[in-house]
Amino acid sequence: MKEKFFRGVVKHKKFIVIGFLVFALISILCKQFVSVNYDMNSYLPDDTASTVSIEVMEKEFGGGIPNARVMVSRVTIPEAMELKDKIKNIDGVDDVTWLDDVADITIPIDTLDKDTVTTYYKDSNALFSVTINEDKTMEAVEDIRTLIGDNNAMSGSAVDTAIATESTTDEIKMIVLIAVPFTLLVLILTTTSWFEPIILLVSIGIAIVINAGTNLIFGEISFVTNAAGNILQLAVSLDYSVFLLHRYKEIKGEGLEPEEAMIQALCKSTSSILSSGVTTVIGFLALAVMKFKIGPDLGLALAKGIALSLITVFIFAPGVILYCSKLIDKTEHRSFMPSFDGVGKLVKRLIMPSVILFAVIIVPSYLASINNDYYYGSSKIFGLETKLGQDTKNIEDEFGKSNNYVLMVPRGDFDTEENLSNELKSIKEVTSIVSYVDKAGAEVPMEYVDEDILSKLISDNYSRMIINVKTDYEGKEAFSVVEKIRSIAKEYYGDKYYLAGQTVSTYDLMDTITEDMISVNLLSIGAVFIVLVISMRSISIPAILVLAIETAIWFNLSIPYYTETPLFYISYLIISSIQLGATVDYAILMTERYIDFRKEFHKQEAIKKTVSVVMVSILTSGTVMTGVGFFLGYVSSHGVLSQLGMLLGRGTICSLAIVVFVVPGLLYILDSFILRKKKVVFSKKEDINLEVEEVI
Structure with missing residues (x-):
């Protein structure tokens, strides 16, 4: 035969x-x-908690998780605000978070909480947290690089990709x-x-x-x-x-x-x-x-x-x-x-x-x-010998390690959200939280809040908290924070919360x-x-x-x-x-x-x-x-x-x-x-x- x-x-x-x-x-x-x-996190199973969280967030808020850090040196606060608007107007950029989103910068900066300020602005260096659309990652990253120049730095999963x-x-x-x-x-x-x-x-x-x-x-x-x-x-x-x-x-x-x-x-x-x-x-x-x-x-x-x-x-x-x-x-x-x-x-x-x-x-x-x-x-794909590795080091040397999580909880009970936010802030690695109750206060009616801010933080079904954490993207410390946030959120909302972020996906x-x-x-x-x-x-x-x-x-x-x-x-x-x-x-x-x-x-x-x-x-x-x-x-x-x-x-x-x-x-x-x-x-x-x- x-x-x-x-x-x-x-x-x-x-x-x-x-x-x-x-x-x-x-x-x-x-x-x-x-x-x-090229996105490693996209290869997670569809039923993974972090994957489901991202899908719910995109459906509710029409945007993803902050996935890039952009540092620009030698700028004043007005110049940083102008630069923030330019980055935000780049095709493929869904959102940009900076100091003005967590504090009132119309008052003297010396009167603001020092830890909050230095998370975003330090020694005339401004650090922006940017959310880049995954369908336009290449173009958006290239345009941001062109805008800020090679002397400034950018890092994050979007830049990795x-x-x-x-x-x-x-x-x-x-x-x-x-x-x-x-x-x-x-x-x-x-x-x-x-x-x-x-x-x-x-x-x-x-x-x-x-x-x-x-x-x-x-x-x-x-x-x-x-x-x-x-x-x-x-x-x-x-x-x-x-x-x-x-x-x-x-x-x-x-x-x-x-x-x-x-x-x-x-x-x-x-x-x-x-x-x-x-x-x-x-x-x-x-x-x-x-x-x-x-x-x-x-x-x-x-x-x-x-x-x-x-x-x-x-x-x-x-x-x-x-x-x-x-x-x-x-x-x-x-x-x-x-x-x-x-x-x-x-x-x-x-x-x-x-x-x-x-x-x-x-x-x-x-x-x-x-x-x-x-x-x-x-997070460790590109070593120090690469431009991205050097950029990451420069940002961390100036501002320390930083990471963003997004926590979504059922909307409506602002008192519970405020208690949740306060308990999350007790986690020593958490540096700031951007949410409706932190921005406006639980007692302020939604109709009095700017529509642009409101759309980022409140959807038809959920309230969103953007949590800034001073840890690396992975490792024992970072994974411990994920466990703590999930534990606290579960204490308040059972299984009705969603947590997303690069570290959450990596966990x-x-x-x-x-x-x-x-x-x-x-x-x-x-x-x-x-x-x-x-x-x-x-x-x-x-x-x-x-x-x-x-x-x-x-x-x-x-x-x-x-x-x-x-x-x-x-x-x-x-x-x-x-x-x-x-x-x-x-x-x-x-x-x-x-x-x-x-x-x-x-x-x-x-x-x-x-x-x-x-x-x-x-x-x-x-x-x-x-x-x-x-x-x-x-x-x-x-x-x-x-x-x-x-x-x-x-x-x-x-x-x-x-x-x-x-x-x-x-x-x-x-x-x-x-x-x-x-x-x-x-x-x-x-x-x-x-x-x-x-x-x-």
């Missing part, structure tokens, strides 16, 4: 190649219509310009024909283009998928084409005609390629169970991409390779790779020390990996993705294990391979713990699935070739030959994945993407080290048990001779 299918693929190669090229052109056009979302959108788009182009030539160089070094690298890049490139275009079915993708999806697909699935090409050349070298050699290569490599591909797809699909929507977004897009890569390798690549067979032969060159017999001998000598070291690091690595410090939101984000951790990890490990059990018809081998790669993941994630480097939690979750799905391929290839060689050689010789043979294949893919990861890490200014890249690069090295040095040792130690389960027949005489050699 399998051979019949592949004979059909080879026979109809012309129509297949043309069909794929046409589909790729259509996909290029479709990609232009795929939009990208605008800068992430602009910088990531440019950085993606730079990463591609680096990653593609790097991949080409690696392929040139690891193949024996000048034209083979072109074929491999074309094959995987078609799959990447089709995947990017078919993302249109999602309508919108996350910034993580947009930035990392293509290069992750390149790095993860490149080895499928490499495995096929190597097997084709190996069989063709035995004297078969190209088409027959391709059919046999497809038949013989199907098991290893399909096992590798399916485990990778499963690893990515595990992200789809996350409640935090970036997980399903990236997981589904990458799973689709790997599936398309597999289809491309089995259906499109054979035709391309056969059409270019003569070019491959004509451009043959000597191998640039050294013989890896020495590595095989080294691994053979280090079998026991490697396994012992592996056993020692398992528990400490696991414990360290689950005890890292984390960032959950977007809910923390709850959401922390819950995701167990389900994602268990599902990815369990699913990969089951796929391997089915494909290998063994329980012991999958257990060995999964434990080996999981240990590499734990070791990778333990490094931030020992270096006291906080992780973005979303990077932590994503890398766990990606590293497992992407690098278990190397362990599968190592194991299958070992079992093949074990039929002919005693176990030490089988280990040496296995390592020697598979090194080129796994180094090709591993080097590309390591390089692509580090390129993403160094080039991207976006903290999540940069950290994800560094974890990918370092994680691949960890996996390679364990696959090359530890997996052979585990196979060696458990050799009899594994082969008995696999029902592999081997020469007992050779093993008797080996035992004599080992004694000697």
Whole structure:
């Protein structure tokens, strides 16, 4: 059945190649219509308390939460008022809050409450709290920057989103310009024909283009998928084409005609390629169970991409390779790779020390990996080396940390609102509250209040309080304030209140993705294990391979713990699935070739030959994945993407080290048990001779 299918693929190669090229052109056009979302908080589940609060607020008041801080230096109060009006008139700015909204600035400023004044005006510096419409974030942030100039500062989630959108788009182009030539160089070094690298890049490139275009079915993708999806697909699935090409050349070298050699290569490599591909797809699909929507977004897009890569390798690549067979032969060159017999001998000598070291690091690595410090939101995405990082520091140095929450309660009972406001002010981190009862007083009838002020604070159903808090956007202190405000509001209004804000969303984000951790990890490990059990018809081998790669993941994630480097939690979750799905391929290839060689050689010789043979294949893919990861890490200014890249690069090295040095040792130690389960027949005489050699 399998051979019949592949004979059909080879026979109809012309129509297949043309069909794929046409589909790729259509996909290029479709990609232009795929939009990208850079707002992390928008990926919270729809039923999250903070998400529901934002929806209610937008419906009742027609505006969102203050999401930007704008500091202008060396201005008088009249100049600040004039600037406030100019900012407010910018298209995309829904509201601007300043000192005049919380105090009467017509009286001498020295007579006003000092803490209230210095929250908004200090040493001739004015700090405005701005609400920017999420549909016009880019334009509004750019216009505000033009108005205030580069010498002044702005920060906040809206600015994060605008800068992430602009910088990531440019950085993606730079990463591609680096990653593609790097991949080409690696392929040139690891193949024996000048034209083979072109074929491999074309094959995987078609799959990447089709995947990017078919993302249109999602309508919108996350910034993580947009930035990392293509290069992750390149790095993860490149080895499928490499495995096929190597097997084709190996069989063709035995004297078969190209088409027959391709059919046999497809038949013989199907098991290893399909096992590798399916485990990778499963690893990515595990992200789809996350409640935090970036997980399903990236997981589904990458799973689709790997599936398309597999289809491309089995259906499109054979035709391309056969059409270019003569070019491959004509451009043959000597191998640039050294013989890896020495590595095989080294691994053979280090079998026991490697396994012992592996056993020692398992528990400490696991414990360290689950005890890292984390960032959950977007407040730490841009470091001090960026303009936004510097702006944020300048604002905080002058005015301290500041954060805005919006609390909505049922309108009508102003006495209760006044009591609520007074109790909220008793929270030491609360610096000011803008509300109807604070602005006008509970005893002042609404008809005597300015309509513009009234519309911001009272709707048909709710009264709104804008609470200014002197904390960072996330962390223990900030999350403690959220809990205190929710507790006080619940005391007065039960469950009939709504609380929104960047910190509130980040708090809910923390709850959401922390819950995701167990389900994602268990599902990815369990699913990969089951796929391997089915494909290998063994329980012991999958257990060995999964434990080996999981240990590499734990070791990778333990490094931030020992270096006291906080992780973005979303990077932590994503890398766990990606590293497992992407690098278990190397362990599968190592194991299958070992079992093949074990039929002919005693176990030490089988280990040496296995390592020697598979090194080129796994180094090709591993080097590309390591390089692509580090390129993403160094080039991207976006903290999540940069950290994800560094974890990918370092994680691949960890996996390679364990696959090359530890997996052979585990196979060696458990050799009899594994082969008995696999029902592999081997020469007992050779093993008797080996035992004599080992004694000697």
